[in-house]
Amino acid sequence: MHVTDVDAIQLRNHLDGAGFTVEGVLERIGEAGQDGLRRNCTVPADVALNGATDPLASLIRLFILQQKVPADQLREVLDLGQLGRAGYLDVGVEVRALVDIRPYGSPDDGATGWVVADPTPGLDHSMEPTRPDYVLGVSPASSTLAQITMRSEVSSALDLGTGCGVQSLHLSRHCGRVVATDVNGRALDLAALTADLNQVDVDLRLGSLYEPVAGERYDLIVSNPPFVMSPPRAEAETLAYREANFEGDSLVERLVRGAGNHLNPGGSLQLLTNWAVLDEPWQERLAAWIPQECDAWVIERERLDVYSYIEMWLTDAGLAGTPGWRTAYDEWLAYFNRLGIRSVGMGWILITRADRPEPFRRFESWPHAVAQPVGGVFERHRAAVDAHLLPVDELLDTRPRLIDVDEETVGRPGAGDPEHIVFRQRVGLLRAIRADTTLAAVLGALDGDLTLGQVTAAVAQVLDEDPAEVAAAVIPEVRAALLDQMLVL
Structure with missing residues (x-):
């Protein structure tokens, strides 16, 4: 484990106390400032700060906009001596950041905090x-x-x-x-x-x-x-x-x-x-x-x-x-x-x-x-492969169900029946299945209550078709839907 030359707890408290967080920075520079940084342009964010010299504005200028900041504006929020000795800041009358300490947010898993790296290259089209x-x-x-x-x-x-x-x-x-x-x-x-x-x-x-x-x-x-x-x-x-x-x-x-x-x-x-x-x-x-x-x-x-x-x-x-x-x-x-x-x-x-x-x-x-x-798609992939590879008899005894899927019908205005039916994922890879009447009836009935064999038999009865032929026709499509995680067991 590498040991840093910086009191990280003190630095964390200083950054947090100044509001140098994802939410704090976004609120201060606005959407235009954030969009500009995505283009490697600091001007919109600089304009949004409007010459402010408070701790948050000074940290944004120092680390994100890569501007030199008067040392007096930073003494209350950073231990300049410690960070300078560690090689993270160039400290004089003005301070220049030699690294980028940037707020990081990940609301889906809570991995939120700060990330330390080298300054972003190419800001304001300065290529080196x-x-x-x-x-x-x-x-x-x-x-x-x-x-x-x-x-x-x-x-x-x-x-x-x-x-x-x-x-x-x-x-x-x-x-x-x-x-x-x-x-x-x-x-x-x-x-x-x-x-x-x-x-x-x-x-x-x-x-x-x-x-x-x-x-x-x-x-x-x-x-x-x-x-x-x-x-x-x-x-x-x-x-x-x-x-x-x-x-x-x-x-x-x-x-x-x-x-x-x-x-x-x-x-x-x-x-x-x-x-x-x-x-x-x-x-x-x-x-x-x-x-x-x-x-x-x-x-x-x-x-x-x-x-x-x-x-x-x-x-x-x-x-x-x-x-x-x-x-x-x-x-x-x-x-x-x-x-x-x-x-x-x-x-x-x-x-x-x-x-x-x-x-x-x-x-x-x-x-x-x-x-x-x-x-989550990759996390569930092994189980999806297991389901996809089940022998026919075992597959017919399972109780698959559709998850996070919308059913769409496409047809000409005034036509009695749709030209085709599409089942489309709302999450993950956003895959789609184009289904005929038989497959659409089977997929639509798979809600986890009945087995696949029971559903195919019931659909065959409604359509007046042979149950074995219906099962044989839909099983390859069901296997594909299981592999693509439109159906789960």
């Missing part, structure tokens, strides 16, 4: 090359990982590549023991202050991939690893928060291949990551990585061509508009061409040590809108 040991704050990617992470109570969890420590903050809410690792020592230092500020216990360890936890197993492993497939470079030039000098996507491959050796029975690995798409089908390539004892569910959320991918990460590195832009671009193109990378898939990977005689693997592209958080 990113330092190699830069520690990224709460990003859209880290927020997504938190939202897709299953929240069931478990004994142990591993936050692999913790960065600023935000995932550990979430894991601490439902995991008895949290271990967090990172190859970047600076990340562990800032993650330690994040943990201390939020009064959570995290075992922080330095090292790459599974090396710091050799011989250990966990109930849950989460990671948004440094997956960017950049050309190899000197370690001093590698941006630790996003790349690790592994060739192509071999870092992701090693995480997946090693999962079985680090998961307890029933445990899961959840990744937010990307993978290379070569000439072979991407599903076959990723399937070869998965340990024999593990189920897998891989969801491709987005597919980028190599040009879009390279431009995104060159901009992220602060190279946009610099003389080295085109040279770096050409280097990436040559690298991708050598590896045969045609495009890049980006998405979510779930690996579960299910220990089935025949592992269950599912690969799909789902670029559509979802209703976050979807952690």
Whole structure:
């Protein structure tokens, strides 16, 4: 465990006392100020503060707007000497923040407090090359990982590549023991202050991939690893928060291949990551990585061509508009061409040590809108697979029920019957089933009271059809609905 050089309890009390919370900041800068910060523009928030010099305004200017603030405005709310000696503030007549201490809110699981990271790059279009040991704050990617992470109570969890420590903050809410690792020592230092500020216990360890936890197993492993497939470079030039000098996507491959050796029975690995798409089908390539004892569910959320991918990460590195832009671009193109990378898939990977005689693997592209958080969907996935795979006789004896589903009918105005009926999820991945009359009647009657066999028999009687034929026709659709969690047992 890293020990910080800061009295975290005192700092926490100062921040809280000044109202430096998510609600306090949002109320002060307003929606326009918040929208501006999402665009990396500080002007709307600065205008909203209207020259105020009270403690909350001063903290917003110091940490969020990255402005120099007169020391006299901060002495009542911060121990400037202590924070300066720790390397978190540059203290003189004016004070400049060398780290970003930012309020963080998560109302769905209560992981609310503060996160410590390096200052946000590119504010007000000021682009500078990113330092190699830069520690990224709460990003859209880290927020997504938190939202897709299953929240069931478990004994142990591993936050692999913790960065600023935000995932550990979430894991601490439902995991008895949290271990967090990172190859970047600076990340562990800032993650330690994040943990201390939020009064959570995290075992922080330095090292790459599974090396710091050799011989250990966990109930849950989460990671948004440094997956960017950049050309190899000197370690001093590698941006630790996003790349690790592994060739192509071999870092992701090693995480997946090693999962079985680090998961307890029933445990899961959840990744937010990307993978290379070569000439072979991407599903076959990723399937070869998965340990024999593990189920897998891989969801491709987005597919980028190599040009879009390279431009995104060159901009992220602060190279946009610099003389080295085109040279770096050409280097990436040559690298991708050598590896045969045609495009890049980006998405979510779930690996579960299910220990089935025949592992269950599912690969799909789902670029559509979802209703976050979807952690519950991943939490229920193993049970959904169990239901999906039931033998026919056992399936007919179950009592499935529809959950969080709306029924829609579509047809021409004045027509006696609808052209088709759609069952659509209100939560999770927002999937839909297009049903004919028979399937719609069966699904509509599944409320958990009658068995599937009883419902199919009753529908067959109403429609004057053979019960066995009705059952045979709807069972594949029922299995699909169970797998997609539109039906549950």
